[in-house]
Amino acid sequence: MSSPFAYEAVKTEADALRVQGGSPSTMYLAGGTTLIDLWKLGALQPLKVVDINAIPLARIEVSASGAATLGAMARMSDAAAHEELAERFPVVTESLLLAASPQIRNMASLGGNLLQRPRSWTYRNPDPTLPEAPGRTDAIFGLSAKTQAPHPSDFAVALTALDASIRLRRGAGERLVRVSDFFRIPGDDPLRLTTMLPGELITAIELPPMLWARGSTYVKIRDRTSYQFALVSVAAVLRLEDGVVKDARIAAGGVGTKPWRLPLVEAALADQPADEAAFAAAAALCREGAKTHAFNAAKPELLERTIVRACLVAASRGA
């Protein structure tokens, strides 16, 4: 059996922050799908676990302006079943439904989803410095000598395309961090996947008022049809006027050590017709900066084609 730990359940944010107190060995327990898994492997060794499931942070609210607030303790399945959210932000709903399994989605919280670790050896054993052999799932962007593992969250890719923000609480203070600044390229410090500070707690995810996000989708390519991490995935959001793309947001999963935004592709889509030829021409720019090896050499082309497919779906919804 893995290492013993103490347990305390709290009912309020203030109690959670006080009990956790910034200690690296005191860990929050939400859905448990990451913590318990990694603790059994010895990759996480909490001395104390703070159960935050009783904190009322599970509300999902969509405002008239089109903005939405997703409580950090909402379960993936609850968010995925929210009808108004699905209508306004299909990219978010699809990213949730295409992830994990029904059981895991019933357990995993939205906040915890953002803090899951890549499913590679580096992150799943007690010694993160052990060398890792190149593999076919390796990322092609944001690489370092220490890690090539792609970030695993589908939801985070959708949030990256939407320019969502993460609400963080620490002590009496609170801050709002853009998703692009929340995740970091792990570089020389593989275990630091985010810019969260010790003692911080995710309380909510804020989606901006984007009425045109109805024209969005999440396309995920996997080795098996379901219950698998992405080889490549694409979140696409398009705003069209008279068959012309006026605004585009493209982010990709399975390719970066953090959720990867593709600004070159976005710029190339703008003011072009919303058709397959224009999508293909813009998607070709996704290869810029990609680094591959013998085992994952197919990823740039897979990414390019997935972008085209996602744009076609998003355009059909946004028209």
Added chain:
Amino acid sequence: MSSPENPPPEGSSRRTFLTQLTTLGAGVVAAPALLAKPAPRTVVAERVLPVGYVPPGALDVTLRLNGASRTFKLEPRTTLLDALRESAGLCGTKKGCDHGQCGACTVHLDGKRVLSCLTLAIAAQGREITTIEGLAKGDQLHPMQQAFIECDGFQCGFCTPGQIMSATACVKEGHAKNDEEIREWMSGNLCRCGAYPGILDAVKLGAKTKSA
């Protein structure tokens, strides 16, 4: 088989028979260790803890199991899966991967399917826990259990309790409308024998015959 005409012997069941066999086995394995030489299988014997062993740091944990409240002495690190199998004697819930990848340990928590291997028992207090043992009404199997038998929805049977717990939830959620939907919403339960065609048929039949 047990039937009203032919009841099983008092105090005996397949489960208690297996438990007795295991205890006997541990003794047999331990014996060669006493005869000197490195005995390759003594490690098995070392893992046998005395009946009723309470580890230091154990707390009173009260669980609602299939409608009844029961209290156990458990460490905070004890998973719901281990509590069910080792403390509550509810061995129908299976330990497959123990890492949330196979679905064999699926139970219902407040009516929703979850993985008991990634749930701490202490954190499941106050919630309504339903295991495979809680589905049948006395001698009458749940329609989904019956459907798995009729459709041959298994080969070795190890994943079956998890499949059935997932299947009943799948139907209740309204995710069993067609083959494609059932495949997608049952994808969290792996069957290494590959009995998927039978499982699919069973879920369809179970969905049709589900009783109130």
